[in-house]
Amino acid sequence: MKRSIVFVLWMMLSCTLTAQKKIRITTYPGKTYQQIDNFAASDAWSGQFIGNWPDNMRNAIADLLFSADTLADGSPKGIALSMWRFNIGAGSAEQGDSSGIRDEWRRAASFLQPDGSYNWNRQPGQLWLLKAAQQRGVKQFLGFLNSPPVQYTVNGKAFATGGRSNIDKSRYDTMSQFITAVINGVKQATGIAFDYISPVNEPQWDWSDGGQEGCPYNNEQISGIVKSLSKALQRAHLPTKILIPESGHIRYLLADDDKPGKGNQVNAFFQKGSGTFVGDLPGVSRTIATHSYFSTSPQSSSVAVRSAVAARIQAIDRLTLWQSEYCILGDNNGEINGNKRDTGMQAALYVARVMHTDLTVANVSAWQWWLAVSPYDYKDGLICIDKNKSGGSYQDTKMLWVMGNYSRFVRPGMKRIAAEVDGATDCLVSAYRKPEERQTVIVLVNLGKNTYHYPLTAKKGKAYVTAASRRLQRQQVKDNMVVIEPESVTTIVTED
Template sequence: MMLRTILLAGLLLCCLHNNAQSTSDIIFVFNTKKTHQTIDNFAASDAWSCQFVGSWPAAKKNEIADWLFSMDTAANGTPKGIGLSMWRNNLGAGTAQQGNESGIRDEWRRAVSFLEANGTYNFNNAAGQQWFLTAAKQRGVAKFLAFVNSPNVQFTKNKKAYAEKGISNLDSTQYQNFAKDICQSLEGLRKKTGITFDYISPVNEPQWDWSDGGQEGTPYSNKEVSALTKVLGNTLTAQKLSTKILLAEAGMITYLFADNDKPGRGNQVHDFMEASSPLYVGNLTSVAPVLCAHSYFTTSPFAKSIELRKQLAAKIDSINGLSYWQSEYCILGDNHGEINGNKRDTGMTAALYLARVIHTDLAVANAAAWQWWLAISPYDYKDGLIYIDKNKADGNYCDSKMLWVFGNYSRFVRPGMKRIELASSITDSSLLASAYIDQKQKTIVAVIINSSKEKRNINIQGLSTNKKKAQMETYTTDATRKLTKQTTTGAVTIDPQSVTTLVIHL
């Protein structure tokens, strides 16, 4: 490819890789003429801590909200927050009202519903979650998603929010009541907060049994998901709600394109989105042209994670107009010895692993959205962007490098930007990069992950046609920095074990 055809007048990044024994050039070639998915959002979930943190002292919860949602900057240009572009709100099944009778052992995993036991609705419930909804809106978050782990306990077979014997806890005779409850909750929240929810996700990881009382949840077969979706779609239409149904929050990405170990719960792209399927719902106006899955159990080993994401991308691409969203992830399990989900890690080890997962989901699976699980966690686990004391009224809190590394993407790769082709002369997975373009703003964003212990110096050439060097900023997260800004028109250094966002103004 001739340099003059690359990035307007030609864009070439020459990366000088220094080490003790040799010096070699690493070339990144950006091709703005080859575009991939359009980015829709980066998000995280309010489950389950926001129900409590939303009533913490104002100064503390406001700083937490700033970290998550703010696009403001400090005087030195350093970002105040990671600028999430969507917020996921949990519509609870009423286990908080049930208390110990719910069978959910951990009180912090119980969730409140607006529907009370006497059949009335109380939209003063979930006040803490509503505080975060409002805080997100005030800080510029434009999109909102409501998700349901279990139908309200009033509608389930066992009057609990977890299932028995690995079968759905919702009888088909209750689909309409479940759908009406969702619509009532969405409309009540709109009146209370002014927020119209863009999406409703009515099922969560339907492949799992959800029978241990660890949290709210219920399994579904694809046949049941399809039937429920049709009822909910008709109800949304009848209620004149614009909210779109988002399917299907698969427990692993493989369930979108294969049956694996869950016959009747896999092959969800075919079952829901191919017109030849008897379970087809892709033609419903209330169903978003999106399928969602979670990246759990498929991120290691690295070569396998790439292979699976290529298969997923090919399957999604086989359906005209269909997009893929990675809708939930935290570091779970032992990941073939690469990293273990147990124990908090607020440093760069977990953050670099997270960055690698985001990269592969965006650059290989073509995810148009990437969403984290617990925005705020009280647990000794690698599941939080922000960590808190397990205290309902007040407590200590701290950020993590996972928060800021997520921000290397969420703050700079904005909705509407397109991923562009980025070819590299290095195939070593210790240096990963993806690039995105904002055509209106004439800006290119590259996110570069250097997980090695060596520095990479990048020389920028040929950025403009008027012989002036393009203005660039870097925002680096590493052991000592959190999206720290530097401005340059020359060489850029990618430090060891860091994630750097390079913003190029053309």
């Protein structure tokens, strides 16, 4: 009888081991691609309120976004974003209902007062978050404008009329002076200097519906603003770099398409000989920024347009690409809809696929999310909150933690290296390494329902998993075997 039991147990163990789906991940440290600059998100628009919430609430939210600390079990406390985007408001908040922006949460305050003086006590919630980010180790900061200040706009509003640019060229210098004043003023108020300034946002869209602050521009107008701002930054002896053009769709980097004079932006701004060339101006970052909206499905077309953009970028000396804004918008060819919150893995896996494709096909050096914190019933926030200005509940999402699979471990200065996975067609792999260090970071996205086992070949290895029941949780690696759970994102950190 004992022999029979032993035999049965042996057979069960043998079958289990045989059934294990093992995968092999191969990295090629000698084959390098882009250097990573940062992973980021923005304070728009909830930052103005949550930054004033009770201390325990706002600190907990800041920890989720910025902390690089670990919990008792070795799991990350937060996702350790490496850059924070600060919304420099145009003043629609002070205008109230007369601003024409229906939703109070989408209005933004301005440091500029009607008499032309500045009040650096404005935007206190956002300034608190800025400091909270720095205190938790964030070292890069960017200020962005959705609209020029309402004092300088053609219609006196923070959104446009009839799809026309809302600032006249005679006001470019005034707008530039405002930007330099804000850079200095924020540094005075917080001790934090903006590394980058983004003066225009999604210039292809009309911004005429009063949904939020916004202003359209064509390439000639953007070029004029950049030339003015470059001079203003030089006069003020500011090292802040200008980031452009935050295109509303990645295809506008390649061609005019349906927006004459607003596309072909790689060549328009960075190809010498172009009438709107600004690539050699002092203070202009050798980076072109685009948004990944409406271009991520189906996967075949997502890859095609990103391949074309990568080739265009590579053709221009010393030019890099940032994906500077994304959340799940639209119906994405039926794959996933932006409507309704999803704090689980369906939305998170979609985001993971987008991040993987942007990083490995478009070769982006930075990947940045839109609303860090959202009060809406939509897939636009890494953290979801009650729409309550004085305090309320908050909830993390798996989108937050999946982004953390990258941001917490793939740090600025690392380079992406070649990697491939064998034995799993439903898995996506990318790898990163800092040239002077002996550490490799591997991010494996398992889109399928299979469980895989990865035998570590390195001397030391740690694994962190985001899955249905895990939030970037440290996995206890046994017998040098990493378990790749179904529908999960796993980060593996190895040392040579």
